[in-house]
Amino acid sequence: MAKLLWEPSKERIENSNMYAFMQVVNEKFNKSFSDYDGLYEWSVENLEDFWSTAWGFLGIKASKKYDKVVENPDKMPGAKFFTGSYLNFAENLLKHRNDNKALIFRGEDSVRRELTYNQLYAEVAKVASSLRMAGLKPGDRVVGFMPNMPESIIAMLAATSLGATWSSCSPDFGIKGVLDRFGQTEPKVLFTADGYFFKGKPLDSLERISGIIDQLPSIEKVVVVPYTRDNPEISNLKNGVHYKDFIDESATEIEFEQLPFDHPLYIMYSSGTTGLPKCMVQGAGGILLHQLKELVLHTDLKEEDTIFYFTTCGWMMWNWLTCSLGVGATLVLFDGNPFHPGPDALWKMAEDEKITVFGTSAGYIEALKNAGVKPGKSFDLSSLKSVLSTGSPLSKENFEFIYDEVKNDIQLASISGGSDLNGCFALGNPIGPVYSGELQCRGLAMKVFAYDDDGKPIIGREGELVCTAPFPSMPIYFWNDKGDAKYKSAYFEEYPNVWAHGDFVEVTEHGGVVMHGRSDTTLNPGGVRIGTAEIYRRIDQMEEIEDSVVVGQKFNNDVRVILFVKMAQGHELSDEIKDRIKKDIRTTASPRHVPAKIIETPDVPYTLNMKKVELAVKKMIEGKEVKNKDALKNPEALDFFGDLKELQE
Numbered sequence: 001m002a003k004l005l006w007e008p009s010k011e012r013i014e015n016s017n018m019y020a021f022m023q024v025v026n027e028k029f030n031k032s033f034s035d036y037d038g039l040y041e042w043s044v045e046n047l048e049d050f051w052s053t054a055w056g057f058l059g060i061k062a063s064k065k066y067d068k069v070v071e072n073p074d075k076m077p078g079a080k081f082f083t084g085s086y087l088n089f090a091e092n093l094l095k096h097r098n099d100n101k102a103l104i105f106r107g108e109d110s111v112r113r114e115l116t117y118n119q120l121y122a123e124v125a126k127v128a129s130s131l132r133m134a135g136l137k138p139g140d141r142v143v144g145f146m147p148n149m150p151e152s153i154i155a156m157l158a159a160t161s162l163g164a165t166w167s168s169c170s171p172d173f174g175i176k177g178v179l180d181r182f183g184q185t186e187p188k189v190l191f192t193a194d195g196y197f198f199k200g201k202p203l204d205s206l207e208r209i210s211g212i213i214d215q216l217p218s219i220e221k222v223v224v225v226p227y228t229r230d231n232p233e234i235s236n237l238k239n240g241v242h243y244k245d246f247i248d249e250s251a252t253e254i255e256f257e258q259l260p261f262d263h264p265l266y267i268m269y270s271s272g273t274t275g276l277p278k279c280m281v282q283g284a285g286g287i288l289l290h291q292l293k294e295l296v297l298h299t300d301l302k303e304e305d306t307i308f309y310f311t312t313c314g315w316m317m318w319n320w321l322t323c324s325l326g327v328g329a330t331l332v333l334f335d336g337n338p339f340h341p342g343p344d345a346l347w348k349m350a351e352d353e354k355i356t357v358f359g360t361s362a363g364y365i366e367a368l369k370n371a372g373v374k375p376g377k378s379f380d381l382s383s384l385k386s387v388l389s390t391g392s393p394l395s396k397e398n399f400e401f402i403y404d405e406v407k408n409d410i411q412l413a414s415i416s417g418g419s420d421l422n423g424c425f426a427l428g429n430p431i432g433p434v435y436s437g438e439l440q441c442r443g444l445a446m447k448v449f450a451y452d453d454d455g456k457p458i459i460g461r462e463g464e465l466v467c468t469a470p471f472p473s474m475p476i477y478f479w480n481d482k483g484d485a486k487y488k489s490a491y492f493e494e495y496p497n498v499w500a501h502g503d504f505v506e507v508t509e510h511g512g513v514v515m516h517g518r519s520d521t522t523l524n525p526g527g528v529r530i531g532t533a534e535i536y537r538r539i540d541q542m543e544e545i546e547d548s549v550v551v552g553q554k555f556n557n558d559v560r561v562i563l564f565v566k567m568a569q570g571h572e573l574s575d576e577i578k579d580r581i582k583k584d585i586r587t588t589a590s591p592r593h594v595p596a597k598i599i600e601t602p603d604v605p606y607t608l609n610m611k612k613v614e615l616a617v618k619k620m621i622e623g624k625e626v627k628n629k630d631a632l633k634n635p636e637a638l639d640f641f642g643d644l645k646e647l648q649e
Contacts, residue, residue, distance in 0.1 A: 108336025
């Protein structure tokens with residue numbers, strides 16, 4: 001049984017949005033639910049009732065109400081939600097017109113800016129009017145190559161107010177990485193900052209933008225936002241215009257285009273490490289409804305909250321965070337290195353801005369712990385009520401680190417989903433307990449199971465994460481995907497009509513979820529599937545090791561576990577350390593998890609969104625081609641793994 005770390009008080013439960021929603025369900029459907037389990041089971045068995053009730057509870061603003069909640073509910077892909085309804089995504093995020101803080105921008109260069117909801121509306125109106133005058137129409141693509149700053153959100157809201165489809169990349173992407181994404185979708189307008197800051201240094205973006213524009217003939221306008229310079233030189237930038245010269249200062253109101261529920265809102269991208277990134281097109285209503293469900297019910301976000309997520313504009317957590325505007329909460333945007341000028345920088349910001357919901361990644365929490373930072377002892381975190389973590393599985397030790405060193409009365413919500421759905425399959429539950437190493441629950445109306453090798457649901461054992469019922473934020477299609485061939489191949493090939501996500505998970509007896517890593521890199525020694533997460537949890541506890549990556553290698557008609565370790569500064573990989581690793585993994589995980597080989601590597605490769613690329617490492621050691629190294633943050637790190645003599649023995 002996992003260790004119980006936290007339980008919400010009776011007062012916290014009864015003041016939560018989840019509790020209020022449960023009372024609405026009880027009254028409307030003559031139920032008597034008193035805990036999450038009953039509500040969850042009802043939600044997955046009564047999709048139409050759940051989503052129609054959520055529509056009202058979440059305050060969705062629509063010019064025309066729906067005719068039907070779900071059409072073709074037994075078909076994936078093919079189910080359609082809220083047919084007949086018309087709405088505008090940006091209008092729902094800008095429905096709060098007041099002087100409350102909407103955005104607080106903090107740059108690592110000490111820049112701080114604020115925008116109220118009234119000011120945000122006014123700024124969006126100026127950009128929306130200019131885009132309309134530039135001839136932008138519903139369905140046209142607008143893209144951002146931007147830091148996480150207010151103008152990124154302003155540009156997205158302006159574009160989507162007109163019915164344009166938005167897509168964005170972080171400014172640390174290389175030219176080929178950007179072209180692999182934007183080049184497929186042929187955008188008309190590109191927003192960029194002149195540069196960005198990282199570790200105290202200004203970095204230029206305009207040189208790369210010039211290279212990108214030369215190969216993107218669809219771009220009719222490049223709007224340059226000043227950030228690292230007051231007046232950047234753009235005379236040589238094709239179709240370039242300064243932001244201040246582009247916006248229509250006379251505009252005061254926004255004409256929100258009313259569009260069908262599944263009108264294309266976002267284009268999101270897969271990592272692209274095995275070929276061109278998949279371009280996943282997501283509908284406006286589905287994203288709005290799904291993300292508000294997660295923010296309001298599972299995160300317990302309220303108008304008086306201040307929410308922060310450490311993210312770039314190239315990660316889905318930026319889109320997720322932005323939807324918090326629909327709640328009327330205050331969003332804190334941060335651009336830069338989270339360890340600059342010191343490893344406690346974000347916690348000083350949390351104190352200053354009185355952040356109530358602090359979102360980050362498992363990798364950041366691990367780095368924080370290794371740096372010896374103790375935020376709860378150094379800063380006033382009395383406002384903080386929740387910490388969210390995603391990106392990779394959060395180890396048990398790091399669960400306990402949050403409660404020991406950040407705050408003991410807090411909801412720690414490890415969450416997991418993906419860019420594919422722009423949301424979560426499993427996440428937080430503000431009315432339930434937190435157990436070490438577990439995501440609190442499966443999301444409401446997400447019919448999620450762990451499947452065994454025979455495609456049967458299992459409890460308490462590791463299996464393939466699947467979702468057996470449709471949900472509103474499913475991609476409406478993939479870009480240029482004739483007959484939905486790539487779409488079906490991505491999720492429905494293994495189990496027809498069932499979404500297989502590619503994660504290896506365990507659903508626990510009390511309804512929690514334990515993540516065990518990607519199933520396409522699941523280890524299979526002796527024919528028994530095991531996840532990589534158990535190995536990482538042990539390695540992460542060793543101060544001698546800075547990072548690691550583990551893969552399976554075919555050897556003598558079996559699969560053996562290969563562990564690569566990047567040693568911390570001042571340490572070498574000795575036989576004593578190897579023996580300690582093996583003994584620890586054997587004792588705490590299982591004999592099957594013990595690596596057959598432990599090899600030192602100079603670096604561990606990551607995607608631009610800071611996810612380990614185990615599959616690319618596996619391909620390298622098997623002598624296979626990794627097709628798109630530009631999708632990696634440090635592609636040179638892969639070179640080490642080719643043709644290793646140690647792996648021939």
